[in-house]
Structures are given as C-alpha cells and as structure tokens.
Amino acid sequence: MLLAVDCGNTNTVFSIWDGESFIATWRTATEWQRTADQYYVWLSTLMRLQEIEADITDMIISSTVPRVVFNLRVLADRYFHTRPLVVGKPECRLPVDVRVDAGTAVGPDRLVNTVAGYDLHGGNLVIVDFGTATTFDVVAADGAYIGGVIAPGVNLSLEALHNAAAALPHVDISQPQAVIGTNTVACMQSGVFWGYIGLVREICARIKAERGTEMRVIATGGLAPLFQQAVDLFDDYHDDLTMHGLTVIHDFNKEKAE
Ligand SMILES: Nc1ncnc2c1ncn2[C@@H]1O[C@H](COP(=O)(O)OP(=O)(O)O)[C@@H](O)[C@H]1O
Ligand SMILES: CC(C)(COP(=O)(O)O)[C@@H](O)C(=O)NCCC(=O)O
Numbered sequence: 001m002l003l004a005v006d007c008g009n010t011n012t013v014f015s016i017w018d019g020e021s022f023i024a025t026w027r028t029a030t031e032w033q034r035t036a037d038q039y040y041v042w043l044s045t046l047m048r049l050q051e052i053e054a055d056i057t058d059m060i061i062s063s064t065v066p067r068v069v070f071n072l073r074v075l076a077d078r079y080f081h082t083r084p085l086v087v088g089k090p091e092c093r094l095p096v097d098v099r100v101d102a103g104t105a106v107g108p109d110r111l112v113n114t115v116a117g118y119d120l121h122g123g124n125l126v127i128v129d130f131g132t133a134t135t136f137d138v139v140a141a142d143g144a145y146i147g148g149v150i151a152p153g154v155n156l157s158l159e160a161l162h163n164a165a166a167a168l169p170h171v172d173i174s175q176p177q178a179v180i181g182t183n184t185v186a187c188m189q190s191g192v193f194w195g196y197i198g199l200v201r202e203i204c205a206r207i208k209a210e211r212g213t214e215m216r217v218i219a220t221g222g223l224a225p226l227f228q229q230a231v232d233l234f235d236d237y238h239d240d241l242t243m244h245g246l247t248v249i250h251d252f253n254k255e256k257a258e
C-alpha cells in the first residue's frame with residue numbers, strides 16, 4: 001500500500017491508498033523538528049486505534065517545507081523499508097510539463113494539484129488551493145503547469161491584522177451577516193471574507209482573459225465551501241485533490257520504472 005504525505009506550511013496530511021481508495025487520512029501540524037520515530041509512533045497508534053492493517057510498501061511526499069523531507073525520508077527507510085518519491089526531485093517524473101521561468105522552483109503542492117486537476121478534468125483549468133497561502137495554478141490545454149498567482153492565505157490575512165494592530169483581536173473566518181460591520185470582529189470578518197471573494201473573482205476573470213479561452217475553476221482546501229456558499233466562484237470542489245494527484249504521480253513513476 002501507498003503512504004501519501006502532503007506537507008503544507010501549516011498542516012501535514014498522511015493518507016493510506018490501497019490502490020482503489022484512501023482507507024485512512026490523518027492530519028498533524030507541520031513541525032520540521034519531528035523525528036521519524038515520532039511520526040511512526042503517531043501513525044502506528046492511529047492505525048491500531050482504527051484497526052487498520054496496512055502493509056506500507058511505497059511512500060510519496062509533497063512538501064512545501066523542504067526541511068521536513070529529511071525526517072520523512074528516514075521514516076520511509078527505517079520503518080517501511082522503502083525509498084520515497086519526493087515531488088520536485090529529479091527522480092520523480094511528472095506526467096505533465098512545467099513551463100515557467102528558468103530557475104523557478106515551483107511549489108510541489110502546485111505541481112501535484114496540476115496533475116490531479118488534469119487527471120480529473122482535462123486541461124484549461126484554474127486550481128485554487130486555500131492553504132497557508134492561497135495559490136492559483138494555471139493548467140494549459142495539454143495539462144502543463146504554466147504559472148499562476150500566490151495570495152496571502154485567509155487565516156494569514158486575519159492573523160496579520162491581529163499581529164500588526166494592538167486593538168484587533170484574533171478572529172476566525174466566517175461569513176458576516178452584513179458587509180457593514182457594526183463591531184470590530186464583524187468589520188474584520190467582512191474585510192477578509194468579501195475581500196477574498198473579490199480577490200478570487202478578479203484573479204480568475206483576469207486569468208481567463210489573459211488566456212483568451214474558457215477555463216474551469218477547481219477549488220481545494222477546507223475554506224473553499226465557505227466562499228462558494230456565498231457566491232458561485234468554482235465549477236468544482238475536491239477536498240482531497242492533492243492526495244489524488246500524489247496517487248497519479250506514484251502510478252506514473254511505477255509504470256515508467258517497469
Ligand atoms: N475547514 C476549515 N475551516 C476553517 N479553517 C480551515 C479549514 N481547513 C483548513 N483551515 C485553516 O486554513 C489554513 C490552511 O490550512 P491547510 O490547508 O492545512 O494549509 P497548508 O496546506 O498550507 O498546511 C490553516 O490555518 C487551517 O487552520
Ligand atoms: C505558495 C506556497 C507557499 C503554498 O504553500 P501552502 O499554502 O500549501 O503551504 C508553496 O507552493 C511554495 O512554497 N511555493 C514556492 C514558490 C512557487 O510555487 O512559485
């Protein structure tokens with residue numbers, strides 16, 4: 001079975017893929033200091049609790065935090081006796097082209113999303129991923145990643161307000177009752193919530209105009225449904241888009257190796 005690891009700047013998600021479906025998914029905070037032994041204690045405990053008998057034979061990693069890869073490699077070697085595929089490394093081949101400026105190290109999460117989006121929907125896509133940062137990945141007609149947009153994440157924007165201004169509290173995102181806030185929290189939520197809807201709409205419209213073609217907008221990340229319920233922004237939503245992409249890349253590399 002395959003252990004797929006999607007490490008973002010905030011959270012790291014582990015999923016076990018049995019070749020047909022994900023039989024388990026667990027999430028932990030991303031901490032580069034965490035050792036292979038710590039990962040294994042955590043993973044094996046969860047497996048036992050959920051009575052999952054998985055023989056992990058393969059592992060694939062996408063990490064936007066380069067430092068965590070070392071300990072994840074040790075986890076693969078010490079506990080699963082396998083060499084992991086690491087997206088973005090030369091030995092990990094991708095089923096799509098990457099057409100960006102020379103020397104640009106594209107976030108592996110964006111490459112994985114591109115592969116997943118193309119596999120599920122074909123080309124001409126904008127993939128919006130609500131993570132620590134909100135990324136827009138543009139997928140050409142042939143599935144190539146051709147660039148995109150990086151915007152401050154939703155929670156990052158709220159945190160930035162709180163950190164920079166003494167009188168602004170910590171606030172969670174939610175849809176405010178009205179645009180005009182009549183208290184501090186409502187004002188902050190309005191700024192980020194409606195501001196974000198404007199940001200997504202404007203960026204998608206400009207990407208479509210720049211490409212001069214119809215493009216489908218695919219969203220991923222836990223916050224997408226919150227925005228979609230207020231305004232029709234996305235053509236489709238997948239909460240496990242990145243995980244799906246990891247299985248596609250794993251299969252592609254397996255086929256190439258045979
Ligand atoms: N369903 C959700 N509701 C509220 N906040 C969420 C939800 N899913 C993720 N978040 C928040 O969004 C931010 C980004 O989360 P995540 O997608 O895990 O980021 P990354 O992939 O960059 O680690 C985090 O601050 C997280 O707490
Ligand atoms: C933009 C990102 C920080 C998003 O990461 P995330 O929000 O998933 O943690 C990540 O994709 C990244 O570090 N990218 C490198 C630069 C680039 O993609 O062009």
Ligand SMILES: [K+]
Nearest residue numbers: 129131133135
């Ligand atoms: K992201």
